[in-house]
Amino acid sequence: MELDFERCYRAVDSRDPRFDGWFVTAVTSTRIYCRPSCPAVTPKRHNVRFLPSPAAAQREGFRACLRCRPDAAPGSPEWDNRADVVARAMRLIGDGVVDRDGVPGLAGRLGYTERHLHRMLHAELGAGPLALARAQRAQTARVLVETTDLGLAEIAFAAGFRSVRQFNETIRDVYGRPPSALREASAAHRTATPGTITLRLPYRRPLHAEALVGYLAARAIPGVETVDGDGYHRTLRLPHGSGTASLAPRDGYIQATLRLTDVRDLAPAVARCRRLLDLDADPEAVDAALAMDPAFTETIEKEPGVRLPRTVDGFELAVRAIVGQQVSVAAARTVLAKLVRACAVDGGEEMLFPGAATVAAAPDEAFSMPAARRRTIRALATVVADGDLVLDDGADRAETERRLLELPGVGPWTAGYVALRALGDPDVFLPTDLGVRRGAAALGLPDDPTALAAYATRWRPWRSYALIRLWRHA
Secondary structure, eight states, X not given: OOOOHHHHHHHHHTTOGGGBTTBEEEETTTTEEEOTTOOSOOOOGGGEEEESOHHHHHHTTOEEOTTTOGGXXXXXXXXXXXXXXXXXXXXXXXXXXXXXXXXHHHHHHHTSOHHHHHHHHHHHHSXXXXXXXXXXXXXXXXXXXXXXXXXXXXXXXXXXXXXXXXXHHHHHHHHSSOXXXXXXXXXXXXXXXXXXXXXXXXXXXXXXXXXXXXXXXXXXOTTTEEEETTEEEEEEEETTEEEEEEEEEETTEEEEXXXXXXXXGHHHHHHHHHHHTTTTOOHHHHHHHHTTSHHHHHHHHHSTTOOOOXXXXXXXHHHHHHHTTTSXXXXXXXXXXXXXXXXXXXXXXXXXXOOHHHHHHOOGGGOOSOHHHHHHHHHHHHHHHTTSOOOSTTSOHHHHHHHHHTSTTOOHHHHHHHHHHTSOOTTOOOTTOHHHHHHHHHTTOXXXXXXXXXXXXXXXXXXXXXXXXXXXXX
């Protein structure tokens, strides 16, 4: 991946946080790498190299700056926006697939050989899948060292390392000090509550938190999600167990309190919370593009940074989409709450949204909906449970939409809604949606589906964000 030196150096010299996550600054005189907004004195030009990822910097022997913490910067918005193999690989690595299934598992999910996948990632990011996963492991381990009282050996395996020795060596290489020194320096920030981790999830400004939390609150399923004065809270189904997440917007970051039954799920939980709140987006780029249309100029000035509310579970979102066909948001919540209660194991106050296999086998009484819609949900649950349809960030967007449309009762609106929120496609538009048409009319735009779809082409490649704004105007 080629980085323009002058542009990167200007970003570093101005300490511009908008470039955090796009690249890292490697300083050859100190062998330290930083994020572009690092408050340290700007290094001299001849001592600077710009690299596309922390993994690339670590691979070349640089260690992370302890002041700006470049490994904790927001992720590159490219990995959310793009639909190619490299972007899909980065999203899967972020969700911990390499730690769980190894590089062969990652390559199998993407449909490429390990060798070719390594070549593609190395060409663009300066590091292969193992190095990228190692960088994430180091960050996960640092969070656990600094925020919990878990034993260091337990942290090593929870973060995905194969041995304590590998853990110690990696932390020394990446942070320039042993794990015990990181722990001593962070004694005031640790919590003794087992399985509870509090951390900051950074984002690029601006973020319209009211719009984001309000959207989720209107659709919150009782027992699974709640919204109160302390933020948004929900249960999580994770690779090694279950958990809960409490997410509270703050100035420049989201405060996340995670309660996990298995700390190996920290990286997947963080990745899914970031995905849910669209925290790796570049809102200035999106707003600048949409503001070129006079219809959006005023609303963007009043409400900058409106994000795309996404999901922590693709299957859950697909069920929501089917249930929400031609019914109100409130009615959909009622139906979904009944399904969750019917499938709950313990019936407690906090319940997980049921998995695909459970929904496929649920009795008819669990579905408070027409028979045709019930059959559609069963068909969806069956193909997801069998592994024939994957609904996560690593899925091929075009192929997934095609497979969805093959299911009985799934039309373009439903497939598009799943692509919008489960797959994170930034360029989805739903011209037949009643709320979209009402929002368009409120802004003086065409509300006929055909005319509106034609008009919306000027919002590419950010039609998903235009869609959210139209819903807010409905």
